[in-house]
Amino acid sequence: MRIIVPIKQVPEIAEVKIDPETKTLIRAGVPSIVNPFDEFAVEEAIRIKEKFGGEVIVITMGPPQALDAIRKCLAMGADRALHLCDRPFAGADTWATAYTLAQAIKTLEPYDLIIAGKQAIDGDTAQVGPEIAEVLGIPQITYAIKVDISEDQKRIKVRRETDDGFEIVECKLPALITAIKGLNEPRLPSLMAIMKARQKEVKTITAEELGGDSKQYGLPGSPTQVVEIFTPEARTGGIKIDGTEDPAGAAKQLIEWLLKKGIL
């Protein structure tokens, strides 16, 4: 089986802070990580490969430092990587990202399965996976929490999370699925694996090398345009009362407050 996993390097959101004066994100010192949902995707791909054989190829579009994220996935057990890294790719929205990644994925045909993360935690859009599937013209099953490949490696059966529970959905390969938490427990690479990952092939691809319709790349290829970025009113603590001695009194105060607010 040839399995492709699009991964993204993202800032560790928990450590992103807002500068109270300039109201801008403080990115300095914020570690970059592999998007957590993409780790589930990589892990699943490796498990499928371990069962059926084949190869796992990770692909990312991002700046030079995204190489760190690629190395992490290679250390987990992916076999090789494509890194789309060039100025013309910058500023891409989800359509331009998906289009660009899809062009690169086409060069890897024939593939059997693409596993993306449910969403990237910086933008939280959950759009790139389905958009890649559409550009490639393959079926998709989103929010996978359990994956079964048929013995003949021609079909996939996915337990997918919905708003009301789950669905068991089946389709023919090749297909694209998106991974959510609960699909698996991503492995921590050993020191040996980390060393070995340095030898694995990472192919850097520029816009010119990729070819395709370059008008679709980067900001000029993006149908959406960010016109303003602002920081929301930060929440601050309000009333805080001590209910350790008199829980009933505290409960009364809270309910009165809610009634006054018109919530109850």
Add this chain to the structure above:
Amino acid sequence: MLKIDKDRCTGCKICTKVCPFGAMVIVDEKAEATEACTLCGACVKTCPENAISIERRRVDPSKFKEYKGVWVIAEQIGGQLRNVSLELLSKGRELADQLGEPLCVILLGHEVTGLTDTLAAHGADVIYVSDQKRLAQYTTDAYTDVISALILTEKPNVVLIGATANGRDLGPRIAARLRLGLTADCTGLSIDDKRQLVQTRPAFGGNIMASILSPYTRPQMATVRPNVFKPPEPNPSHKADVRTVDIKVNPAAVRTKILETIKTGAEGELKVEEAEMVVSCGRGIKAPENIPTVAELAKELNAALGGSRPIVDAGWMEHHQQVGQSGRTISPRLYIACGISGAIQHLVGVAGSAEIIIAINSDPEAPIFTISDFGIVGDLFRVVPELVKEIKRVKAQK
């Protein structure tokens, strides 16, 4: 690409201060953008020398003239409309009135024509109905095929989809097919002075908000977070023009097959993303047999029951009940966190859009108190039952 006119740049550093991503630096007394640049344009607007520009596509607004109408894609499951569809009707009505265009609903399903009266009463002017067996259950392929074809022939100006699991599965598929922009999970929508749809959404864990336009393509498409807008008051005398869509689903084009549907949670259980009130518990609950303590408060308030990640990881609650970064993002009017410390990964799921946050925690230093509107320092096992009692008392009085 960000273009900096080095002759104009005076090295004043204003751009380094306004860049939300810290991507602007001064090298040899001239501004430069690093790899962190997302081309958001904040510097372009503030540069006093007009030295910074971004190369963008050009728009020819004349070709957008034929695109008219605000569309809401209604989501129903088993003949039951989801709340978000009605919420979109109130926002859609407002946008449509501002544009002077009709508000249209797209209704797909099987044996769903009975819903048209409800949709009309909630403000729909036109309802396009595609009622066929192959649409009884949501499938990506069938729904994408029908709606994309309808968009191509009818040419709407705006298309709004609820940011539910299936809405977020469908939206990007349609957008990619028609090569349209799509803004995900919006929490604000308005019309600007050029009659464009301004789509506002949180990013970076709610640390920043972004306003986004789709200037180059029509229709302008967005998915919208549930519970952000209030559903309209129904007006039974408001009638809609119901049109039957005659696009047949081609069975061969539907490549996925649903083998089984598993409903979790009790019949009628409220969902954390949809409920007006959510009561959550965290590790402070200590053991699964204590969950009923908090569940009772939820029941008394008619609130959905949620939990922090450790509770879900331990298997004490279902995945769909988890609030936070790796769970669900919610936007209730009232959020009550019982025995939850308030880790950032939990808060990103709620802090940005909940109206009021209440915290009950025995640790006075718990971070949840720094963002809660009303906090009670105390033992949840003693406070929560008192709350239940108090609510019952108030209800009895009413």
